[in-house]
Amino acid sequence: MIEAIRLYAAHAGCVRLDYCSLSVRSGEVLGVVGSMGSGKSSLLAALAGQLDLNSGEIRLDGRKVVYKRQHQFGACAYLSEMVPGPLELTCQDWLCFWMDMAGFDRESQQTRLGLLQDRFEIDWLNQKMKQCSRTQQRIVDLARVFSSDAKIILLDVPGDGLDGRGLNLVNRAIERAQSLGKTLVISANTPHLPVAVCDRALILQDGAVVAEVRRGQDEFESMIARSQGWTE
Numbered sequence: 001m002i003e004a005i006r007l008y009a010a011h012a013g014c015v016r017l018d019y020c021s022l023s024v025r026s027g028e029v030l031g032v033v034g035s036m037g038s039g040k041s042s043l044l045a046a047l048a049g050q051l052d053l054n055s056g057e058i059r060l061d062g063r064k065v066v067y068k069r070q071h072q073f074g075a076c077a078y079l080s081e082m083v084p085g086p087l088e089l090t091c092q093d094w095l096c097f098w099m100d101m102a103g104f105d106r107e108s109q110q111t112r113l114g115l116l117q118d119r120f121e122i123d124w125l126n127q128k129m130k131q132c133s134r135t136q137q138r139i140v141d142l143a144r145v146f147s148s149d150a151k152i153i154l155l156d157v158p159g160d161g162l163d164g165r166g167l168n169l170v171n172r173a174i175e176r177a178q179s180l181g182k183t184l185v186i187s188a189n190t191p192h193l194p195v196a197v198c199d200r201a202l203i204l205q206d207g208a209v210v211a212e213v214r215r216g217q218d219e220f221e222s223m224i225a226r227s228q229g230w231t232e
Contacts, residue, residue, distance in 0.1 A: 078153075
């Protein structure tokens with residue numbers, strides 16, 4: 001289980017998280033939804049150890065997580081809104097670079113590379129990352145995250161910039177990860193992804209959780225859509 005306890009983050013007079021708390025069960029797919037600026041990206045960055053907190057703590061299976069500077073805790077794979085470098089590499093070398101950073105040997109890298117190419121339908125592996133379109137970069141970055149053995153996957157607006165085909169690839173990857181017992185936390189600006197794959201959704205407003213809705217409740221879809229401004 002992941003627990004975030006009263007996370008507070010303020011920078012340059014702007015409150016990004018306002019004593020925000022949540023818990024995520026092992027194997028759950030949790031959606032984090034809300035309007036633009038509600039704190040979704042800040043919350044995921046905090047869970048990944050990429051946001052400095054003024055106060056609060058994060059616990060994994062009951063134990064406080066201590067982050068090393070510039071590193072996420074090993075149990076977590078994190079997709080942010082920005083694609084990490086080095087972008088001068090080809091997509092294949094870029095994926096291998098990150099798998100090498102994760103400790104995979106060359107044989108494992110090649111095996112995983114073949115699986116990722118097939119599952120994410122990547123036919124531009126020899127193209128340099130910096131020459132790829134935003135959509136192509138996003139799909140390769142998603143492949144990086146799902147290549148990980150991490151048991152927790154944090155996805156910040158994974159559908160951003162993707163067309164219907166790309167969204168279907170993300171849906172299948174999430175379903176596959178959950179079938180392997182992984183825990184996922186997903187933020188979204190549109191209802192499609194959380195409605196399709198999430199077991200539960202937390203609604204954020206001004207950096208705090210203000211409501212929760214579970215799959216199976218009559219208002220599951222409508223509350224998610226309303227929180228994002230898609231319906232009144």
